[in-house]
Amino acid sequence: MLSVVLADVRARFRAAGLDTPDLDARLLVAEAAGLDPDRIVLGGDRPLDxxxxxxxxxLAARRLAGEPVGRILGRREFWGLTFRLSADTLEPRPDTETLVEAALALVRDRQALLRFADVGTGTGAIAVALLTELPNAAALAIDLAPGALATARENAVAAGVGSRFFPAVADFATTLAVGLDFVISNPPYIRTAEIGRLAEEVRRFDPLRALDGGADGLEPYRLIANEAFRALRHDGHLLVEIGWDQEGDVRSILGAAGFVEIGTRFDLGGRARVVSGRRPGSAER
Structure with missing residues (x-):
């Protein structure tokens, strides 16, 4: 019976000390039974073959071996949308929704014809989420891994925004198109020396290139800030996600690149999560 299997898996996850044992059990047992996780309780007396x-x-064995639920299912929810994962993509985290919120807060007219770049797009989560909110916008989605871009393209099509999603294989230093309304990025920002101390689920299953920000964790910000300043239209914005202790350094990097009105946005946990800056208007220079 489904309720018996669910209770057994849940108990084993709790005994193993998993962070979210009840949720993990519900998602994985629902997947095994082909049911909607939100309705699994209603089907508790359903027999399982x-x-x-x-x-x-x-599925339970994979979770107990340390594989994240998103990797087991091959998908992850973000901004109310479902994103397929692959070995080339970082698993999008809820905190990154703060980056989407920050970008939307800067858009005065959501019906406007906007052009933006998502640098290091991965699954495409940031760009796709924004495109669903900005019906006349177009996104240049940049990533160094062709496999990531293929996954991102599939996710854009699945979300109904494929015609406005333009993937491009490039790195952080690649020249962007000019005249962009904003540039947005969740770059690698973990210091190289700290990679080995990350949670096992992150070290084993997220791609290293999406984590390693170099010796000080700041090199991607330097590259993005300088290139974005050149590519943005006057009064355009750069927005980047940051690590927990990087606010001051990243604000300084944006200032050195020429950005003004540099600000910080905090996530639901009260941590500095996003730093943004505006390229000055022509009259300000």
Whole structure:
């Protein structure tokens, strides 16, 4: 019976000390049974056949071996949308929604014809989320990994914004198109020496290139800030996600690149999560 299998998996996850044992059990057992996770309780008296029980056991074993639920399912929710994951993509985290919120807060007219770049797009989560909110915008989605861009393209099409999503294989220093309304990025920002101290789920399953920000964790910001300043229209904005202790350094980098009105946006946990700056208007220079 489904309720029995769910209770067993949940108990094993709790005993293993997983951070979210009840949620993980619900998602994985629902996947094994082919049910909506939000309705799994209603189907508690539903019998599971041998194949479904075997699938539930296999999924539970992967979770107990340290594989994140998103990687097991091959997808992750972000901004109310479902994004497919691949080995080339970072798993989008809820805190990154603060970056989307910050960008939308700067848009005066959501119906406007806007052009923006998402640098290091990964799954495309940031760009796709913004395109669903900005119906006349177009996104240049940049990533160094062709596999990531293929995944991002699929996600854009699935969200109904594929015709306004333009992937390009490039790195952080690649010249962007000029005249952009804003540039947005969640770059690698972990110091190289700290990679080995990350949670096992992150070290084993997120791509290293999406984590490693160099010796001081700031090199991607330097590259993006200088290139974005050149590519943005006057009064255009750069927005970047930052690590927990990088606010001051990143604000300084944006200031050195020429940005003004540099600000910080905090996530729901009260941590500095986004730093943004405006390229001055022509009359200000």
């Amino acid at each position: 041998a194949d479904e029980c075997a699938r539930a056991e296999a």
